[in-house]
Amino acid sequence: MAVAPAMHGTIAEFDDPDALLAATIHARDAGYTHMEAYSPLPIHGLADALGFNDYRIPRFAFAGGLVGGLTGMFGLWYVSVIDYPLNVGGKPLFSWPQFIPVAYEATILFAAGMTFLACWALNGLPKVYHPVFNARNFDRASQDRFFLCIEVTDPIYDERGTAEFLAHQEGVLNVSEVEK
Amino acid sequence: MATQPIQTELKTRPTYERFIDGEHDYTSITEIISDVVLSPRPPVAWFLAFGFGFFFVNIFLMAVTWLVLRGTGVWGNNIPVGWAWDIINFVWWIGIGHAGTLISAILLLMRQQWRNSINRFAEAMTIFAVVCAGMYPLLHTGRPWCDYWLFPYPNILGMWPQFRSPLEWDVFAVSTYFTVSLLFWFLGLVPDIASLRDKSTHPLAKWAYGIACLGWRGAARHWARYEQATMILAGVSAPLVLSVHTIVSFDFAVGIVPGWHTTIFPPYFVAGAVFAGFAMVLTFGLPIRVLYPRLKDYITDKHLDWMAKITLATGLIVFYGYILEMFYGMYSGNTYEIALVMNRLFGPYKWFYYALIFCNGIAPQALWIPSLRRHVPFLWIMSLIVGVGMWLERFVIIPMSLTRDFLPSNWGAYDPTFWDWALFLGTMGLFTFLFFLFIKFLPMINLFEMRELLHSIHSHDHATAVREGRDPGHGGHGGNGGTTRDAGMPGYEQDQAATRPLADGA
Numbered sequence: 198m199a200v201a202p203a204m205h206g207t208i209a210e211f212d213d214p215d216a217l218l219a220a221t222i223h224a225r226d227a228g229y230t231h232m233e234a235y236s237p238l239p240i241h242g243l244a245d246a247l248g249f250n251d252y253r254i255p256r257f258a259f260a261g262g263l264v265g266g267l268t269g270m271f272g273l274w275y276v277s278v279i280d281y282p283l284n285v286g287g288k289p290l291f292s293w294p295q296f297i298p299v300a301y302e303a304t305i306l307f308a309a310g311m312t313f314l315a316c317w318a319l320n321g322l323p324k325v326y327h328p329v330f331n332a333r334n335f336d337r338a339s340q341d342r343f344f345l346c347i348e349v350t351d352p353i354y355d356e357r358g359t360a361e362f363l364a365h366q367e368g369v370l371n372v373s374e375v376e377k
Numbered sequence: 378m379a380t381q382p383i384q385t386e387l388k389t390r391p392t393y394e395r396f397i398d399g400e401h402d403y404t405s406i407t408e409i410i411s412d413v414v415l416s417p418r419p420p421v422a423w424f425l426a427f428g429f430g431f432f433f434v435n436i437f438l439m440a441v442t443w444l445v446l447r448g449t450g451v452w453g454n455n456i457p458v459g460w461a462w463d464i465i466n467f468v469w470w471i472g473i474g475h476a477g478t479l480i481s482a483i484l485l486l487m488r489q490q491w492r493n494s495i496n497r498f499a500e501a502m503t504i505f506a507v508v509c510a511g512m513y514p515l516l517h518t519g520r521p522w523c524d525y526w527l528f529p530y531p532n533i534l535g536m537w538p539q540f541r542s543p544l545e546w547d548v549f550a551v552s553t554y555f556t557v558s559l560l561f562w563f564l565g566l567v568p569d570i571a572s573l574r575d576k577s578t579h580p581l582a583k584w585a586y587g588i589a590c591l592g593w594r595g596a597a598r599h600w601a602r603y604e605q606a607t608m609i610l611a612g613v614s615a616p617l618v619l620s621v622h623t624i625v626s627f628d629f630a631v632g633i634v635p636g637w638h639t640t641i642f643p644p645y646f647v648a649g650a651v652f653a654g655f656a657m658v659l660t661f662g663l664p665i666r667v668l669y670p671r672l673k674d675y676i677t678d679k680h681l682d683w684m685a686k687i688t689l690a691t692g693l694i695v696f697y698g699y700i701l702e703m704f705y706g707m708y709s710g711n712t713y714e715i716a717l718v719m720n721r722l723f724g725p726y727k728w729f730y731y732a733l734i735f736c737n738g739i740a741p742q743a744l745w746i747p748s749l750r751r752h753v754p755f756l757w758i759m760s761l762i763v764g765v766g767m768w769l770e771r772f773v774i775i776p777m778s779l780t781r782d783f784l785p786s787n788w789g790a791y792d793p794t795f796w797d798w799a800l801f802l803g804t805m806g807l808f809t810f811l812f813f814l815f816i817k818f819l820p821m822i823n824l825f826e827m828r829e830l831l832h833s834i835h836s837h838d839h840a841t842a843v844r845e846g847r848d849p850g851h852g853g854h855g856g857n858g859g860t861t862r863d864a865g866m867p868g869y870e871q872d873q874a875a876t877r878p879l880a881d882g883a
Contacts, residue, residue, distance in 0.1 A: 237572065299546060302620065305617045325592045339568065339571040
């Protein structure tokens, strides 16, 4: 007999963002912790309902900006004072007001670059394969359908009980299992 | 229904203005916008526009080849006009890009939801405009293969770029602008490319979109980080876009040539950039509405109206700049500045100056009339007039000042050559070529932001219906959990407080 495929979780499909949000809140209140909601548009409050509390991206952006600004200013100081001092009409070598535009652009460049990289790195992307892509109808998760997946790793996950719980949510279209 | 507690029903920021015409749901939005990309045969007009672009791309390649073979002497640049079409067109193109960043970043920070349907192609225009702009200084160096010398890197010559020069600032401003615009554009594209991955049927398209969307799966935690990143990128793009044209204006304002050395330049250049940019968005956006009529529900007449209003407003700022330039010249008491004002009004290039005042100062006043702001052919012609006007502005600033500097023995004249024209028309072709490639291969309207807009319209309709005691007719789950929807969004709290008493009284 063939080995039963490993399970990723149980997934419910909705056609309305507010129904998904409501179901997610119910699942959280029921004690589920290992779950993820999928939607074709950002829904405010959905990540909060999943217990999302990650605000590292702004810190990365700030750090990037700081490093960029300091690199710009110190870089120009090094070039103008240490490596290639050039006396222009007796003006000071460290004529910092003239270095502001470059330092300013470097601040923005580094902040934007760090934000971009942090966004993908913290999201664990690029990642071409994920078990949830096996879910029924999941190609519509990027178009017009909304999904809530409770994963088998959840301490209170129970194949039948979880499926029943999801099936009782308002606005649910169908509930199915997701193979790994 | 009216007796139920309904404070949870409120979408806290009422969307009184509707930016989607007709009946739409998430399915139809996805369908209509991705059809432009996925339909096997684009309309004939697409081929015509693309062919036009392709033809001029070839002209562009010829112009560049000839330039590289023979040197910058093939241009009309001479002494005293060492800078001519290369800098005129550089400034013109880079200004055109600014509208895209204004729409994508500044209007996002201001929560202007009407931007959702126009930001994607405006951002694409930003990137293509910067590509066209960048060609000019890179080619004007005469040896474009040595252009990496512009960047500071440790080298065996023991030399560094001149960091006290606005031209070197330009290198940093423009390259940062290009990079950040590209990152921002790509970030916005990822979820939409995922939609294309899931909608396309051709294996090659599925594979290519699958790679490009980085495996996006629309997880709520991903969206949350994604929105953080979007807001930060918008937040850094807003000061960036202001700095870019400011630094471009320093190229002139830091110089001592009559007509350049004024403090009005930075704000007046930035306003002019947005003015020209919105005109270009209209120049390309209006034909696209004709080419793909189903998109008219998303790029509505109201969008045209509001874009025309921004064009008018920035046009007035620019016109104010022209008046102040005259004032500065006369008020300076400086012989050379006064002579320059006289030269603009009565000199050999006076018709360019009068045409400039007509195009940028007088003609846009027609946009005060509401019906003309929605009149598509009129608006299109107006956008072309503004495009020409902004080009003339740079012509007036650059060769008119350079041909009449301090010593009459230095005076000269300037005429563009065939190769100036070829390169300029060539960059227009390059822009058109890239733009039409873009609308064929990537969604030109932001899919997920349109869904978001629809969601907020639905929520608003639902709340209104409940408040007025009607059946909302939307399955009844629209309001569940509504209070959490905007949790943690400080900007909304005031609105919430303002609307709640109204709801309680209903």
